[in-house]
Amino acid sequence: MEGENVSTQPEVPGEPTQTSTALLETATATLQGFGPVNKIHQHLCAFHFYAHDMTRQVEAHHFCGHQNEDFRQCLIYDKPDDDGKLIGLEYIISEELFLTLPDNEKPFWHTHEFEVKGGYLFMPGVPGPIQSQDLEKVCKTYGKTIHFWQIDRGDSLPLGIPQVMMALTRDGQLYPNLAQDVESRFGISFAKERENRAYMTGPAHGLHPLGNAAGRGLQTVLREVDCKPVESVPSVFV
């Protein structure tokens, strides 16, 4: 639907959680090893659109952890609440790492420079100057985003195949109503953020021509294949 983006929050079909289930889950959480999840330290809000269709746009709440200075891995939810739906994930890498990618991989990755400098990518709840400390790094990175749940078309379950997503690269792409909705809900002004971030710079080598779907678009397709032949005896590895 052109010009109008329905920001739908899926109502997942199902019975409310039974008490016994909920109690068990509290018990298990205290006993177990949550290593990788404990590394998640940051909430970023941004916008994605489908790599084959810019007219379908989604507000995306990223919860990110650093593997190291050059690499973050993020879980993406439709909202930052207790009942947020896990709709996708994103990997964020430094320009240095991006340049090591094979050329046929680079199109999957989008740049962050415009959305950071434009103010559209922000950290809810964090004061401007503190955000800037980190966002000036994000400004130079590339991201690979895959969504599994097409909530913008009203799916109440994660149907279909994964979708490669892209990010804002210039003015005029983001729907004003989406922008205003986020601004009012999070009490921020993209215009103000833009001023604060004017000093920031993007990747040292500029936006790579193969990034951002090589400037065209990408579509995922499902292919049926014959299953690989069975090994007659499972091998034992040392």
Added chain:
Amino acid sequence: MAGRDEASSHEEIPPGRPMSMEQHMVDKVLQSLKPIKQMSQHACTFALYSHDMNRQIETHHYVTRINQDFLQCAVYDSDDSRGCLIGVEYIISDRLFENLDPEEQKLWHSHAYEIKSGLWVSPRVPEMVARPELENLAKTYGKFWCTWQTDRGDKLPLGPPALMMSPQPVNLGMVKPALVQKRDGKYNISTDEAIKTTRLEINEPEWINPQADYWKQHGKCFAIDVEPVEMKRMAPFP
């Protein structure tokens, strides 16, 4: 490759510089990270690549229950702090599964065997405590997309997402014993013992939909390709 060797290759996957830590402490204090706090369980199990079922991996699921019929899982290749985010799995009740379109059902796998055989475990949670949840899970179906193939040594997440399948009690679906032994050794458990005792008592579902585990009855597996296309757009890109 049976799995990542934790002694050596954790250092290189992904490549990158050590982190500077300071501001991340600040971020965590100011932001509530609510969806992450809703992850209530860690489960360890095994999965197979649909397009090559000879490739099998140990997975670490961090599970959030949305309601009695629906779970969403962030999946990592390890439960320690260096674990890489390798994908997402959604788990639904048989009730929800039966309402899916048959074409959609092909992308899902059943969990009964995984649970009955003791392959799926909740580390550090006594079997008796986990029992109600295991009974519930035995009747569910899962849809698991893998976005980072660390088992083949990828240092960064490359390529399109891959569909994963669950262990099944027939040739292609059998998990290699060495993989299971390695996992069991790490958690000091015995999958064999589990089969003979606690899991024996868990009821099999009366019926598993033949559209699930599609390869079993149809000999066909699935792969995702990504094709360059012209992005539908209402503004210039990039």
